[in-house]
Amino acid sequence: MLQATDVRFAYDRQPVLHEVSFDLVAGGVLGILGPNGSGKTTLLRLLGGLLRPQSGRIALDGSDLREIPHATLAQRMAIVPQETQLAFDYSVLEIALMGRYPHLRAFEVEGPEDIALARAALAETGTAELEDRSFMTLSGGEKQRVVIASALSQFGRRAVDAADTSDGQAEVLLLDEPTASLDLGYQLDVTATLRRLNTERSTSMVISTHDLNFAAALCDRVVLLRQGRVLAAGPIGDVLRPDTVRALYDVDAAVERHEAAGHLTVVPLTRRGDAAPGGRAGR
Amino acid sequence: MTDRPGPDASPAAHPPVPAGAGRTRSFSLRRRLTFTLAGFGGLALVSLLVAPLIGPTPIALGRVFDPAIPFADNVDAQIFFIARLPRALAGMLVGASLAVAGVVFQALLRNPLATPFTLGVSAGASLGAMLVITFGLPMAVAGVPAVPVASLIGSLAAAGIVYAMATLRRRGLSTTVLLLAGVTLNSFFSAIIMFVQYSADFAQTFQTVRWLMGNLDVSGFQPIIAALPLTGVAFVMFATLPRALNLLTLGRDSAAARGVDVLRTQRVAFLSASLATGAAVSLAGPIGFIGIVIPHLVRLLVGADHRIVMPASACLGAAFLVACDVVARTAMAPVELPVGVITALTGGPFFLWLLMRRP
Numbered sequence: 001m002l003q004a005t006d007v008r009f010a011y012d013r014q015p016v017l018h019e020v021s022f023d024l025v026a027g028g029v030l031g032i033l034g035p036n037g038s039g040k041t042t043l044l045r046l047l048g049g050l051l052r053p054q055s056g057r058i059a060l061d062g063s064d065l066r067e068i069p070h071a072t073l074a075q076r077m078a079i080v081p082q083e084t085q086l087a088f089d090y091s092v093l094e095i096a097l098m099g100r101y102p103h104l105r106a107f108e109v110e111g112p113e114d115i116a117l118a119r120a121a122l123a124e125t126g127t128a129e130l131e132d133r134s135f136m137t138l139s140g141g142e143k144q145r146v147v148i149a150s151a152l153s154q155f156g157r158r159a160v161d162a163a164d165t166s167d168g169q170a171e172v173l174l175l176d177e178p179t180a181s182l183d184l185g186y187q188l189d190v191t192a193t194l195r196r197l198n199t200e201r202s203t204s205m206v207i208s209t210h211d212l213n214f215a216a217a218l219c220d221r222v223v224l225l226r227q228g229r230v231l232a233a234g235p236i237g238d239v240l241r242p243d244t245v246r247a248l249y250d251v252d253a254a255v256e257r258h259e260a261a262g263h264l265t266v267v268p269l270t271r272r273g274d275a276a277p278g279g280r281a282g283r
Numbered sequence: 284m285t286d287r288p289g290p291d292a293s294p295a296a297h298p299p300v301p302a303g304a305g306r307t308r309s310f311s312l313r314r315r316l317t318f319t320l321a322g323f324g325g326l327a328l329v330s331l332l333v334a335p336l337i338g339p340t341p342i343a344l345g346r347v348f349d350p351a352i353p354f355a356d357n358v359d360a361q362i363f364f365i366a367r368l369p370r371a372l373a374g375m376l377v378g379a380s381l382a383v384a385g386v387v388f389q390a391l392l393r394n395p396l397a398t399p400f401t402l403g404v405s406a407g408a409s410l411g412a413m414l415v416i417t418f419g420l421p422m423a424v425a426g427v428p429a430v431p432v433a434s435l436i437g438s439l440a441a442a443g444i445v446y447a448m449a450t451l452r453r454r455g456l457s458t459t460v461l462l463l464a465g466v467t468l469n470s471f472f473s474a475i476i477m478f479v480q481y482s483a484d485f486a487q488t489f490q491t492v493r494w495l496m497g498n499l500d501v502s503g504f505q506p507i508i509a510a511l512p513l514t515g516v517a518f519v520m521f522a523t524l525p526r527a528l529n530l531l532t533l534g535r536d537s538a539a540a541r542g543v544d545v546l547r548t549q550r551v552a553f554l555s556a557s558l559a560t561g562a563a564v565s566l567a568g569p570i571g572f573i574g575i576v577i578p579h580l581v582r583l584l585v586g587a588d589h590r591i592v593m594p595a596s597a598c599l600g601a602a603f604l605v606a607c608d609v610v611a612r613t614a615m616a617p618v619e620l621p622v623g624v625i626t627a628l629t630g631g632p633f634f635l636w637l638l639m640r641r642p
Contacts, residue, residue, distance in 0.1 A: 050540065070544065077540075079536060079537065079540035081536060085534070087389070087532050088390075088587040090532065101526065102542035109590075
């Protein structure tokens with residue numbers, strides 16, 4: 001449903017992505033893996049329509065992102081950044097209601113339906129009882145789940161709108177390193193929330209991360225990105241191997257299926273001797 | 284806190300929404316807005332009515348509005364309407380403009396410490412006014428007083444320079460460059476002002492310093508009427524901003540991903556806040572602290588939603604400046620203090636207290 005074809009992108013002639021192609025199927029969870037600086041965040045911003053590729057094409061259900069109006073796109077696709085820092089303090093419910101923006105006309109005020117949808121979204125991420133709390137006082141994991149709820153409330157349809165939009169259009173959540181700034185417990189909270197959204201709502205997701213174990217716990221397919229090029233892509237069981245981990249991070253690692261976890265796990269063993277810090281192959 | 288949807292009431296893919304759900308709690312924005320506006324608006328109105336009653340010559344509100352006395356014989360009404368009302372109206376216009384401009388600049392820069400003067404608008408205005416005063420240019424050209432016009436031109440030129448800097452090197456608007464360019468321009472213009480002042484004579488320096496202190500001593504309604512069109516345009520633009528500014532608080536990408544046209548919002552915010560500030564400063568000089576104290580006080584009282592913060596700040600800013608001006612006129616009567624001194628003397632300690640109570 002979300003398709004990237006030969007996408008190239010450069011910031012001020014500094015190339016970031018070279019001919020990146022992949023396909024997210026409806027209901028799938030696609031991981032974009034790679035070291036820092038490999039172009040993951042740029043790719044995610046391209047997928048979300050925040051940047052335009054210099055060449056190539058990104059399409060949602062066959063239509064080029066450039067041809068989809070901002071508000072229409074925002075009703076089907078939402079972005080969760082790595083961290084959300086507020087300049088001013090809003091309540092949790094107010095944050096969730098901000099997801100209703102693409103559904104409101106100019107000067108329209110959120111109605112009871114919008115409030116109910118925002119509350120339902122909070123409930124889906126297990127943050128319903130926080131709605132009166134100030135966002136700034138939440139823990140990192142709570143914040144991230146509230147931001148996910150705000151993204152979910154972008155998808156909610158009011159009874160009035162449901163009639164005139166073609167139903168059954170799937171929704172896509174783009175998550176940029178959603179657990180990178182969280183400690184272990186909160187990482188598991190967010191992982192569980194995302195997994196539940198995928199199984200219960202069949203929300204499609206693209207997750208950028210450098211955390212291989214987090215990716216292994218959630219993603220069914222992955223794209224390995226190194227210096228802006230696709231190193232390998234496919235089902236996670238096929239792609240996540242010791243040799244691909246070595247190529248990606250210059251690290252020797254054991255990749256094994258963990259019975260209790262129920263998915264592949266990666267245990268880093270040694271840094272490859274010839275790779276000085278910051279001096280990865282090809283730099 | 285009654286029947287809000289629990290965690291087990293919702294997970295269906297697109298949950299059907301029962302009509303009237305959510306009415307159980309009082310999150311009605313319209314009601315909050317009505318209550319807030321009634322409160323702060325009432326305060327502004329009271330200040331407008333009470334301020335002209337206070338002064339060296341005591342007058343009575345009953346006599347001012349007594350229809351039995353013809354205006355020509357009603358000294359109380361003459362003092363109220365001719366001598367003192369323009370000053371109160373100027374205070375309302377300037378207070379409202381600076382307070383909302385402060386809110387908008389803080390949201391645009393995502394920085395709670397921004398003020399209407401952060402981006403160099405006031406320094407530009409001061410430079411313009413100082414040049415006219417010092418170089419003895421005609422104080423009025425074709426009946427238009429030169430100092431307000433020069434300060435308006437100075438403020439808009441400063442805004443133009445800062446905006447050009449922030450958009451020159453990249454697509455979009457860099458708020459970091461905006462902030463740094465504004466702060467730099469402020470110091471640079473201040474240096475020019477000091478340089479010129481150093482060589483100016485005593486009377487001109489005195490006049491410039493007086494202007495820099497801020498003063499609402501307008502003579503009649505003309506200056507207010509002259510400032511109204513610009514202020515009006517700014518406030519019409521303000522009206523389109525609140526919801527987009529709320530989302531901008533989340534960050535540029537998050538706002539854009541929710542359908543906000545970020546660049547357009549930033550442009551409208553910058554232009555409207557600069558216009559309002561420029562008009563206010565040309566009318567009364569750079570009156571400090573309103574643009575930072577009022578927005579923070581309002582957020583403390585009503586929350587962060589700009590749909591409420593912006594109108595509430597306008598009302599409270601108006602009431603606060605009119606009240607400060609009453610103090611400025613009466614505290615050391617018959618000597619009049621510059622109102623900028625009063626706003627800074629009351630606003631400064633209050634703001635320090637605000638900073639300290641932050642966890």
